[in-house]
Amino acid sequence: MTSRASLSARMLWLxxxxxxxxxxxxxxEVLPEPGTPAASACEGVAPRTLEEVHAxxxxxxxxxxxxxxxxxxxxxGLTFRSAHELWQAxxxxxxxxxxxxxxxxxxxxxxxxxxxxxLPDAQGRMPQGGPSLDAAxxxxxxxxxxxxAPEPSTSATDxxxxxxxxxTLDTLTPSAVQEGVxxxxxxxxxxxxxxxxxxxxxGLPVVTTHDGPQRLEARVAASVTARAGTHQVRxxxxxxxxxxxxxxxxxxxxxxVVLPTVSSLSPCGTVAGSGAxxxxxxxxxxxxxxxxxxxxxTVAATFISPGELRASIPAAxxxxxxxxxxxxxTVVHPAPGRExxxxxxxxxxxxxxxxxxxxxxxxxxxxxTSGCHATASTPVNLTPGNTYNELVGxxxxxxGCGQRLRVQACGPLRGQSFLIDKILATNSSxxxxxxxxxxxxxxxxxxxxxVIDWVAQGAPR
Numbered sequence: 001m002t003s004r005a006s007l008s009a010r011m012l013w014l015x016x017x018x019x020x021x022x023x024x025x026x027x028x029e030v031l032p033e034p035g036t037p038a039a040s041a042c043e044g045v046a047p048r049t050l051e052e053v054h055a056x057x058x059x060x061x062x063x064x065x066x067x068x069x070x071x072x073x074x075x076x077g078l079t080f081r082s083a084h085e086l087w088q089a090x091x092x093x094x095x096x097x098x099x100x101x102x103x104x105x106x107x108x109x110x111x112x113x114x115x116x117x118x119l120p121d122a123q124g125r126m127p128q129g130g131p132s133l134d135a136a137x138x139x140x141x142x143x144x145x146x147x148x149a150p151e152p153s154t155s156a157t158d159x160x161x162x163x164x165x166x167x168t169l170d171t172l173t174p175s176a177v178q179e180g181v182x183x184x185x186x187x188x189x190x191x192x193x194x195x196x197x198x199x200x201x202x203g204l205p206v207v208t209t210h211d212g213p214q215r216l217e218a219r220v221a222a223s224v225t226a227r228a229g230t231h232q233v234r235x236x237x238x239x240x241x242x243x244x245x246x247x248x249x250x251x252x253x254x255x256x257v258v259l260p261t262v263s264s265l266s267p268c269g270t271v272a273g274s275g276a277x278x279x280x281x282x283x284x285x286x287x288x289x290x291x292x293x294x295x296x297x298t299v300a301a302t303f304i305s306p307g308e309l310r311a312s313i314p315a316a317x318x319x320x321x322x323x324x325x326x327x328x329x330t331v332v333h334p335a336p337g338r339e340x341x342x343x344x345x346x347x348x349x350x351x352x353x354x355x356x357x358x359x360x361x362x363x364x365x366x367x368x369t370s371g372c373h374a375t376a377s378t379p380v381n382l383t384p385g386n387t388y389n390e391l392v393g394x395x396x397x398x399x400g401c402g403q404r405l406r407v408q409a410c411g412p413l414r415g416q417s418f419l420i421d422k423i424l425a426t427n428s429s430x431x432x433x434x435x436x437x438x439x440x441x442x443x444x445x446x447x448x449x450x451v452i453d454w455v456a457q458g459a460p461r
Contacts (some may be wrong), residue, residue, distance in 0.1 A: 041109035041142040048143035049153045054083040057137045067433035083152040090114055092426050093195070103133035104147040106292045109142045140376040163241025165192035165429050169248055175342040176259050179259055189415045190235060190245060192429045202251065205236075212400055214415060214432050220250070228254040251340065260285045260331040268410035269347030269458045272321040281309045281331060281337045283341070294346070295327035309452040321350040325412040327458040328413045347410035347456030350449060358450040360384055362443065380406075383385060390418060392459045396435035412456040420455060423448050 079321065082372060095113040102112060109115040117126045117431040118133050118141060133141070144150075171189035188199055191214050197220035199208045207219040224231060232247040253259060262283040270277060281292065284307055292311045293300045301311040309331065318327075329341040353359065359425040380390050391407040396418040405411070406418045414421040418432070423443055425431035435444065443451075454460075 017247050029160055042107075042146035045139045047147040047148055049147075049150065050087055050144055051326050053140050053144045054086055054152075055134060056140060058086065076115055076118070082446045085147075086119075087151050103148050104145060107146060109145045112145055114155035115145060145181075148166050159460060164194050164196070164237045164239070165241065166243040167192045167235040167237045167245045169233070169235050169245035170413055172248050172250055172342075175248070176253055177225055177378075178257070179225060179252050179254055181225050182222045184220040184225055186220050186233070186250070187354040188218055188220040188233070188235060189214060190216075191414055192237070193235065194237055194242075196242075197235055200234050200236055202231050211429050212432065213436060214421075219301070228252050228257075237344055248343075249340070250460065253339065255336060258285045258288065259339050260287070262329065262331055262334060262341050262344040265346055267458065269349065269456050270318055270347045271352050271453075271457050272318055273317065274455065276315040277313055277318075279311050279313050279329070279346075280327065281311070282307060282333065282343075286331060287333045291332050291334075293328070293330045293332055293340075295322055295329075298332070318348055321348045321456075325349060325452055345411060345416065347412050347458065349412075349457040351453055353450045353453035353457070355388060355454060356384075360387055362438075362447055362451065384456060388459075389460050396433075401432040404432070407455055408457050409459040410456060412452045417455055420452060423451060 005364070041315070052310060064273050083113060083153050091106065093103045097101050098113055099159075101116075105111040114139075117123055118138060119125070119126070120132070154311060167190060169188065169190040172185075173187040173189070177184055181262045186199070193210060193213050193216055195210045197208065197210060197216060200206065201218075201220060206221065209217040211217055218233075229252050231250045231252070233250045234247040235245040237243060251259070260283060262281055264282045266280040267277065268281070277293070279294075281301070286303065286306050286309055288303045290301055290303060290309060291311065292301050294311075294313055294317055297309045297317055299317075303308040304310060317446055325348055327346045327348055329346050330343050331341040333339040349432060366383065381387075392405075394406045396404050396417065397442035398407050401421075402420060404418050407420075408416045411417045412420060414424055419437075421431045422434070422437040430436075
């Protein structure tokens with residue numbers, strides 16, 4: 001490969017993350033009109049394999065990928081070290097930048113966002129900053145897509161199939177239904193989901209739809225909801241790599257039974273090793289005699305009203321930070337019903353972290369000076385004195401992220417705080433929208449943990 005082609009390849013894949021998620025930073029695109037090369041891209045082109053296309057135009061001398069920013073400087077650890085990685089990341093995968101297109105639609109370059117972004121008249125043409133692929137290279141790309149975008153064969157030089165991530169499971173919506181409701185569409189939130197990830201209920205697979213790396217939809221059969229009981233739900237991803245997530249409980253209640261509901265915790269977080277404290281739980285439908293389950297340990301509670309319980313949390317339960325810096329809190333009614341609420345999250349920071357000392361300097365060195373993203377995006381003022389009001393409790397407008405806040409106080413999980421999702425994004429587990437933050441070099445593990453600790457303890461000013 002010539003040095004020019006190598007540079008083109010590097011810059012292309014440093015830009016490709018914009019296809020899969022940098023929606024908050026793109027301008028409106030103008031797709032080619034009929035009659036442009038895309039409209040007849042399969043005419044007169046020779047079939048190509050992905051191995052040929054990757055080796056000739058996309059491969060680099062060493063793994064580069066998106067390790068810094070979304071476009072000209074890369075993003076989020078997204079790399080294409082082999083033709084297999086390219087195939088898995090693009091073929092029949094939806095484009096978040098244009099929901100009407102697939103990244104690669106086999107047989108149809110004119111409907112493939114990857115190909116359209118490579119064309120001379122594409123707005124924001126890839127690779128950003130050039131050099132661009134010439135006409136011969138475009139015919140090679142079209143030749144592979146026109147041939148049906150076949151999967152490359154495994155070989156020693158190609159490196160084989162990359163490992164799938166281990167899935168994580170954070171939420172079920174709804175987490176409970178009444179018996180006899182029939183089939184239920186269950187929204188499953190977590191991370192590391194791939195197209196082959198499967199939801200299981202009590203160890204049996206159910207019909208699953210992949211809706212991105214952090215969301216699946218599962219159809220729970222009417223036979224499961226026909227009678228009251230509890231059911232274990234988990235996500236399983238096949239090899240290579242993959243594995244099974246931890247399970248969450250899906251509850252089917254008897255007719256007429258009302259479940260307790262938790263709306264808030266006060267405090268909502270603490271720092272590991274800071275000692276015992278009194279936890280106030282607010283919500284509705286609480287019964288006298290109810291207790292709490294704090295990260296799996298039963299804790300006696302004092303009934304204040306149907307909307308409030310109080311409990312003394314022993315120091316031993318927060319002596320160290322749990323996995324993910326998040327403990328679960330549920331309200332458990334007494335026998336005979338023993339109804340259980342959906343879990344609420346209580347943040348437990350590994351150590352004290354302040355906005356001014358531990359978090360703001362990270363923004364000042366990256367987002368506030370060189371920008372959080374590689375191109376223009378929705379303005380977020382992360383300068384000293386403005387960061388808190390720009391982040392804490394503010395909904396994100398990024399597509400694909402649901403009702404997530406930029407920072408949810410005491411919400412250190414990726415599905416809770418958009419900021420956490422962005423700084424933890426990787427190739428195998430991308431953010432709900434866009435590439436990883438910051439634009440510059442990725443934060444170190446210690447720096448990421450400082451941000452997580454600040455959020456877990458309540459994101460104080």
